[in-house]
Amino acid sequence: MKSSLNGKVALITGAGQGVGQGIALALASAGAKIVLFGRTLEKLEATAHEVRARGSEALSVSGDVCDAGDLERAVASAGEAFGGIDILVNNAQQVPMGKLAKVTDEAFEAGFRSGPLAAFRLMKLVQPGMAERGGGVIFNLVSSAGVRWDMAGYGAYGAIKQAMRPLTRAAAAEWGTDNIRVLSLAPHAKSPGLKWWIENNPDEAEAFFRTIPLRRVGECEEDIGQAVVALCQPELGYLTGATIPLDGGQANFD
Secondary structure (H helix, E strand, O other), X not given: OOOOOOOOEEEEEOOOOHHHHHHHHHHHHOOOEEEXXXXXXXXXXXXXXXXXXXXXXXXXXXXOOOOHHHHHHHHHHHHHHHOOOOEEEEOXXXXXXXXXXXXXXXXXXXXXXXXXXHHHHHHHHHHHHHHHOOXXXXXXXXXXXXXXXXXXXXXHHHHHHHHHHHHHHHHHHHHHHHOEEEEEEEEOEOOHHHHHHHHXXXXXXXXXXXXXXXXXXXXXXXXXXXXXXXXXOHHXXXXXXXXXXXXXXXXXXX
């Protein structure tokens, strides 16, 4: 099914699997052209094949979100192939897990380089072009881990994800006059990592499901990707600067 996203161009980081792939496929089904960015070209090409099977165009750009040059190349490649970028999804990120005493400085720094710093760089790279094209939508993926009732084991992870939210608010405030909307998304979804955890920790997983009012984890395309498609529609054009919890009702971001 095509929609008002016909002809729009979306750049998605970490698009070779999981949530990034789900968002890419949902946007492609809605008519958007897709620029897939990630470290593993083989995975990107597999996603690109699926995008093309849905009748849309795809471009794979391999690179590391921690490398400023790779990000510049991705944005330039999108411009050369499709004329510019209308939708940016900052999805890819290395996240440090574990209690504070166990998280190394290197892991913590890598989380910031691949998360807030990469998003900061990409937002600044796409903003001029989006303004020239009459506007756009930027999504920064965050996490309900930053507002957990029990932060033990989630401090470093939550700190990095929470750092994305003020960037979202600032960009929304500064670029609203360019008709650029900026939103944070906090999804629970069946990424490869979460699938592994569920399969290997069934008792903990069952307890986790009971904390979600809808009693399930979201599907990458059907729940998270389709929500992104909806948020890109002109009918939601007055929504910006907010954190959208796509988590079955678990988190409280008030």
